[in-house]
Amino acid sequence: MLTFALKRLAIAAPTLFFVVSLSFFLMHLAPGGPFDADANLEPQVIENLKAAYDLDKPLFQQYLIYLGKAAQGNFGPSIIYQDRTVSQLIATGLPVSLRIGLAAIFIAGLLGISMGIFSALRQNQRIDYVVMGVAMTGIAVPSFVLAPLMTLLFGVIFRLLPIATLEPSGGLARAVPALGPMVPYILPVIALAIPQIAIIARLTRGAMIEVLRQNYIRTARAKGMPEKRVVWRHAVQAGLLPVVSYLGPAIAGIVTGAVVVESIFQLPGMGRFFIQGAINRDYPLVLGIVIIFAAAVILMNLIVDLLYGVLDPKVKVDG
Amino acid sequence: MFKLFSRLLLVLAVLAAPTTASAKVSLNRGTGSDPDTLDPHVSSGNSSVILIYDFFEPLMTLDAKGEITYGVAESHKLSPDGLTYTFKLRPNLKWSDGVGLTAEDFVYSMRRVQNPDTASRYAQWFWAIKNAQKVNKKEAKPEDLGVKALDARTVQYTLETPSPLFMEVMSTFTSAPVPRHVVEKFGREWTAPANFVSNGAYVMTDRVPQTRVTGIKNKNFHDAANVTIDEVNYFPTENLGTVLNRFRAGELDVALNFPPDQIDWLKENMPKELHISPNLGVYYFLVNNKKPPFDNPKVRQSLSMAIDREGMVSKLFNTGVTPAYSLVSPVVSNYQVYKPAYAAQAMKDRMAEAKKLLSEAGFTAANPLKLTLQFDTLEENRKMAVAMGAMWKPLGVEVVLANSEFRDLTRRARTGDYDIMRWAYFSPFGDASAYLNLMRTGDASNYSGFANADFDKLMAEANTIVDVQRRAELMRQAEKILLDTQAVMPIYHYAGRRLVQTYVKNWFDNPRSGNLARYLKVEKPT
Numbered sequence: 001m002l003t004f005a006l007k008r009l010a011i012a013a014p015t016l017f018f019v020v021s022l023s024f025f026l027m028h029l030a031p032g033g034p035f036d037a038d039a040n041l042e043p044q045v046i047e048n049l050k051a052a053y054d055l056d057k058p059l060f061q062q063y064l065i066y067l068g069k070a071a072q073g074n075f076g077p078s079i080i081y082q083d084r085t086v087s088q089l090i091a092t093g094l095p096v097s098l099r100i101g102l103a104a105i106f107i108a109g110l111l112g113i114s115m116g117i118f119s120a121l122r123q124n125q126r127i128d129y130v131v132m133g134v135a136m137t138g139i140a141v142p143s144f145v146l147a148p149l150m151t152l153l154f155g156v157i158f159r160l161l162p163i164a165t166l167e168p169s170g171g172l173a174r175a176v177p178a179l180g181p182m183v184p185y186i187l188p189v190i191a192l193a194i195p196q197i198a199i200i201a202r203l204t205r206g207a208m209i210e211v212l213r214q215n216y217i218r219t220a221r222a223k224g225m226p227e228k229r230v231v232w233r234h235a236v237q238a239g240l241l242p243v244v245s246y247l248g249p250a251i252a253g254i255v256t257g258a259v260v261v262e263s264i265f266q267l268p269g270m271g272r273f274f275i276q277g278a279i280n281r282d283y284p285l286v287l288g289i290v291i292i293f294a295a296a297v298i299l300m301n302l303i304v305d306l307l308y309g310v311l312d313p314k315v316k317v318d319g
Numbered sequence: 320m321f322k323l324f325s326r327l328l329l330v331l332a333v334l335a336a337p338t339t340a341s342a343k344v345s346l347n348r349g350t351g352s353d354p355d356t357l358d359p360h361v362s363s364g365n366s367s368v369i370l371i372y373d374f375f376e377p378l379m380t381l382d383a384k385g386e387i388t389y390g391v392a393e394s395h396k397l398s399p400d401g402l403t404y405t406f407k408l409r410p411n412l413k414w415s416d417g418v419g420l421t422a423e424d425f426v427y428s429m430r431r432v433q434n435p436d437t438a439s440r441y442a443q444w445f446w447a448i449k450n451a452q453k454v455n456k457k458e459a460k461p462e463d464l465g466v467k468a469l470d471a472r473t474v475q476y477t478l479e480t481p482s483p484l485f486m487e488v489m490s491t492f493t494s495a496p497v498p499r500h501v502v503e504k505f506g507r508e509w510t511a512p513a514n515f516v517s518n519g520a521y522v523m524t525d526r527v528p529q530t531r532v533t534g535i536k537n538k539n540f541h542d543a544a545n546v547t548i549d550e551v552n553y554f555p556t557e558n559l560g561t562v563l564n565r566f567r568a569g570e571l572d573v574a575l576n577f578p579p580d581q582i583d584w585l586k587e588n589m590p591k592e593l594h595i596s597p598n599l600g601v602y603y604f605l606v607n608n609k610k611p612p613f614d615n616p617k618v619r620q621s622l623s624m625a626i627d628r629e630g631m632v633s634k635l636f637n638t639g640v641t642p643a644y645s646l647v648s649p650v651v652s653n654y655q656v657y658k659p660a661y662a663a664q665a666m667k668d669r670m671a672e673a674k675k676l677l678s679e680a681g682f683t684a685a686n687p688l689k690l691t692l693q694f695d696t697l698e699e700n701r702k703m704a705v706a707m708g709a710m711w712k713p714l715g716v717e718v719v720l721a722n723s724e725f726r727d728l729t730r731r732a733r734t735g736d737y738d739i740m741r742w743a744y745f746s747p748f749g750d751a752s753a754y755l756n757l758m759r760t761g762d763a764s765n766y767s768g769f770a771n772a773d774f775d776k777l778m779a780e781a782n783t784i785v786d787v788q789r790r791a792e793l794m795r796q797a798e799k800i801l802l803d804t805q806a807v808m809p810i811y812h813y814a815g816r817r818l819v820q821t822y823v824k825n826w827f828d829n830p831r832s833g834n835l836a837r838y839l840k841v842e843k844p845t
Contacts, residue, residue, distance in 0.1 A: 032726025038363060039729055040744070040757065040764040042443040044456055052438035081528055082356040083510045092528060148560045155568045163565045165554070166530055263558050268529035276353070276529075281726070 001309065005302060012298045019294040020070065020287060024063055027283050034079045034281040053079060053284075066287070075288035080280050086288035089273055094292065097262075097269035101255035103189045105247065108196030113243060115197070116204020117236060123209055132205065138198030147191040147264040154187060161187055164266035188265045192258050196250065203246055208239035237311055244311065248304035252296040344841050346548045346823070349556035349565070349574035353529050357510045359495040360432050360439045364747070366575075368492050370553055373534060373836045374517040375495035378406050378425070378474075379486060383838035385829025387490045391420070391518065391541075401481030401785050404489075408472040413539040414498050415522040422468035428496040429476075430454070430461040441493040444747070447482035480783045483790060487748050495519075520546050520837035529555060534836075542837065551836045566592075566818045572841065573826075573834075574818040579638050579699065585818075592818050595639035596828035597650050600745040600813030601754065603643065604692075607738055608806055609768035612680060618688065619805035621676040622739075624661050624669045625710050632811055635702050639814035646744075646758075646809050647751045647798060650830040654751040654791050657798040659805070670713060677714055689717045693740035695725040700741050703810070732766035742766070745813070749831060751794045752781055758801055769806040 035041070035049050050056040054065055069076055075086035115135065119128045155163035160171040161183065168183040211217065212235055220230045259271035270289055277285035308315045354367040359375050362368075372381065380390030389395075392406040412420040432439045433454040446452040449465025465477035478485065488494060497509075498516040505514045515523045520542070521534035532553040536546055554571065556562040559578040565571045577585065585593045612618050628642035641649075645656035661669050682688040692707055694700040701722065708718040723731075731737045746753040756762060759778055760770040777797040781790050801807065819826050824840040 032724065032730055036726045036729045036733075038440060039732070041440060042763045044452070045438075045440060045443050048435040048438045048442075048455070049440065052436070077507070080355055082361050083358055083507055084356075084528065089528060148564070151561065151564045151568075155570075156564050159568060163568055163570055164558075164561050165565075165570055166527070169570070264561055266530060266555065266558065266561060268527055272529050 001306065005306065008298075008302050008305070012295070015298060016291065016294055020067070020291060021063070023287055023290045024066060024283075025059075027281070027286055028059055028062075030281065032281060034283070037280070053077070066284075070287070070291070075291075076284040078277075078285045079282040080276060080285065086284045089285060090270070090288055090292060092268055093270040093273050096267055097255050097258065097271065100185055100188050100192060100261070100267065100269065101251065101258060103185065104192035104196060104258075105251050105254060107189065108193045108200055109243075109247065111193075112197040112200025113204050113240070115201035116243075117208055117231075117239070119201065119205045120208030120212065120239070121231065128205075132202065135198040135201040138194045139202075141194075143191050143195065143260045144264065146194060147187070147261055150187050150191060151264070163187075164264075166267075184265075188258075188261050188267060191264075192254060192261050196254070199246070199250075200243055203243050204239060207242045208235060211235045211239045214238075241308065241312055244307050245304055248300040249297060252293070252300040255296060343549045344547060345550040345552065346836055346839060346841055347552045347554065347570060347572045348836075349562055349571050349576070350553045351555070351575045352557055353555035354532060354553065357515070357523060357526075357532075358497065359492050360428070360437055360497060362492065363440055364492065366555070369832075369834075370523075370532060370534070371492040371495060372519070372833065373521045373551060374519045374523055375492070375497075376519045376540075377490055377492070377494040377496070378408075379490035379494075381490065381831060381833030381835060383825060383835075384827045385831040385833035387487060390490070391496070395486075397785075402478050404476045404478070404485060405469070406474050406476075406489075408474070409541050410472070412518070412541060414501075414516050414518050415537045415539050416498075416501075416516045417539060418498070418500060418516075419471075420496065420498075420518055421471040422474035423471075424496045424499060425474045426466045426468050427499045429466045429494075430464055431497065431502070432493060433464060434461060439493065441491065441747075444488050444491060444493060447478045447480065447485060447488070449477045449479050451479075481785055482783070483781075483785050483787075484748055484750055484752065487750060491747060520835070521551055540837075546837045547840050548836055563818075566820075569820075571818075572820045572823050576816060577818060579636075579816075582638050582816075589818070591821050594817040594819050594826075594828050595814050596830070597639075597641065597648070598745075598813050598815040598830050598832060599648050599650065599747075599749060600743060601643055601646060601648055602640070602741070602743045602810045602813060603646065604808040604810060605732060605737070605740050605742045605767050606806065606808060607735060607768060608770070609735060610738065612682070612688065613690075613738060615680050616804040617676045617680040618682070619808070621673040621680070621714065622711060622716070623805045623808045624673040624676070625714055626707070626808065626810065627666050627710060628810060630666075631703070631706055631710075635706060636699070636811070638816060640811040641814070643809035643812045644802070645798060646801065646807055647754045647794075648746065648812050648830070650812075651746075651749050651751050651754075653787050654794060656751075657795050657802055659802045673714055677716075682715070684715050687715045687717050689719070690738040691719045691721050693721050693723065693728060693731060693737045695728045695741070696722055703741065735766070735768060739808075743813075751791070751798070752778070755794055755797050755801070756782070758806060767806055769801070771800055771804075771806075774800045 035046055054062055078084050078086050078089055081089060115131050119131045122128045151163045154161045162169045166184050168180050173179060173183040217230060217234060220234055258269060259275055262269040262271045273285060274289045277289065350366040350369055352366045354370050356362050357367065357370060357374060359371045362371060376390040378390055378392040379387050382388040391408055391412060393409045394407045396405045408422060414420050431437050432442050432445060433451050435455055435457055442455050450459045450463045453459035454461055454464050467475045469475055496518060501514060501516045502509045508514060512523060512525050520537055520540045522537040523532060523534045525533040534551045536549050537543065556574060556576065559576060562574050563577045563581060566574045606619050607613050632640055632642050644658040644662040647654060647656045649656050677688065692704050694704045704720045708720060711718055728740060731740065744754060744757065755778055757764045758769050759765060760775050774797050777793045781793040784790055815832055822841060822843045824842055825838050826834060
């Protein structure tokens, strides 16, 4: 298992290099540079600006300079936030994204898997339709509708929760001071979790139904194993495989860019930096986030593969 | 079920009502986009301007009503030849860390602005100062710059030519001084909260990008005795829907924008909080003066006459913008804008004349004028472009609407790759020359290709004389040349749209949007 993990990590380096190189040239292909939105500037001033970010040099030379610095962990200064480095921005954005992303995935996993198992065991009964109907709604209502509705309801009308500030405020924070710093994250986490709950519930249900029809389940039942043990020992374990393979990239995605939710709740997460960076052609910022995103995807895929070895006896993870 | 739930929530809300009122007075402002940097010399302006004015004070600043007034300077003298400005600083000035602020700080600051390594965007505003442009091009040493400290409280600027805009330039955010002792110690990091030192009414203590900047009252500020708000929080408000919700929930005391489609609801439900007032922006169409057939003034006039600005402004926008016939904003000081004669005509007569002009230029039903109208992705621009197609149709004009990203639009403007495109200008100065200078031959910002020797001559004189009346007359003649040939097509003058809570007092709407926190008062009902 260790050799497998090490091998995979060894492949990660060239993958990252490829992703960075591709992103670098694609970014520069997009029309317009970082200073093109500043109309009415004198040519001399634009030259000074370009020189300050090495943008006056030939593209390939810029690429080499970037690679050299990035290899040492220096992602350079941000172009939008002129007094910050990309590393500093990622250091503020990543913890926020991790916090809301992991909390949302945890809640979504817990609720989604429970709902899925619950439904699968009552396949085609009325309660199954109700649960799956609710799940379908969760997938169908996009966050840019759900999140503003929640802020209107809990922020403006009931004044229970803060809308877009990281300071604990609103009725709930005063009623239960112990919640303290968690309060501002409640709405974003819910908004982020709801579609995931729905997706996970449907995945779990589908997989569980298929597993419950397998011969080995019939065998287990036939030899008189208690139903509880059949479900929890045999069916659930195998039924979770598709969920696990979904969760890997989903975690990487949510953690690195819950763009819509971050924008509505004005959270300083990675997603907003990424979008702002792309719109403003902040090359170093976008590349820095791409590296983090690619690394997260690679890492999560590795974890998923390792988990497969644990969950599925047919899969062997070794060198 | 929902009723029960909402009742439960209401009960909770009442139980949790605030119990203690804190003595600290704070103001929560929305800033629009996220401020880029608080370094006055390198900031690109936009949303940072509000913060920089609260944190730094230049020689000249804005008063409560947005008019230019003395800031760090207490008086100034102008030499009879109009070339030497001598500013006397207020006594006992200090930076927020207690270090004395002297005339040397202003010398250092202007050298820093012009140093090409600083890469200051608005270094160009100060090129009237002797050798400034040369220093910015590395053709002269910083010491050759026309700025001198005569003594600790006197700073003198020597100009290349007289500059009627100079006092206004000295009130811009980029003219603010920066603390040399901090900048040289920390370099680029000097604006980090732990290092930050400033000379304005507030000093920044905390900054989380995309979330919040906090400033607290600067005890060393010369007018600290009259500053009543202890703490100012600045929140980026890019998501317009969120802004309105936050304002309604009381999280924001002042907001700079809101969803335009909510204007009717706001007029109905929050008329006291809604503030709409003209600002210095103008929305106009650039016409490619170099490209046939748009090089023909008759074609340009015809197209401009056919635009029903009043109808468009009232039906399409309804957000406080006003129809524009002049490039210069009507709210600038000491200037009466020029309007072409057709502005007063009825639309029916205008259409008849527009048709006549177009046929004189050789375009008829058999040979229709074809053009591409460029605009960038924004709902308001799309509406505008569609309306334009409809208004030009009766003339027999075939319009192709082309949408692109703003950066691509700018590229097209710079390279002359367009027929007609939507454009806008937000002047940093409340002076007509700022607008008209954009149309001078060879000006870096002249994207229309308009070139007229008489216009250039008038502006060259207007830019170097101090006589207010003569200057206004020259500029009006220049604007007449511009608009009689319809070298550009003004569409509307922008308006600032703000939400201000009724308990925020001393708020005066003004075109420069200078509502410095030091003048405001927060009087929340108890």
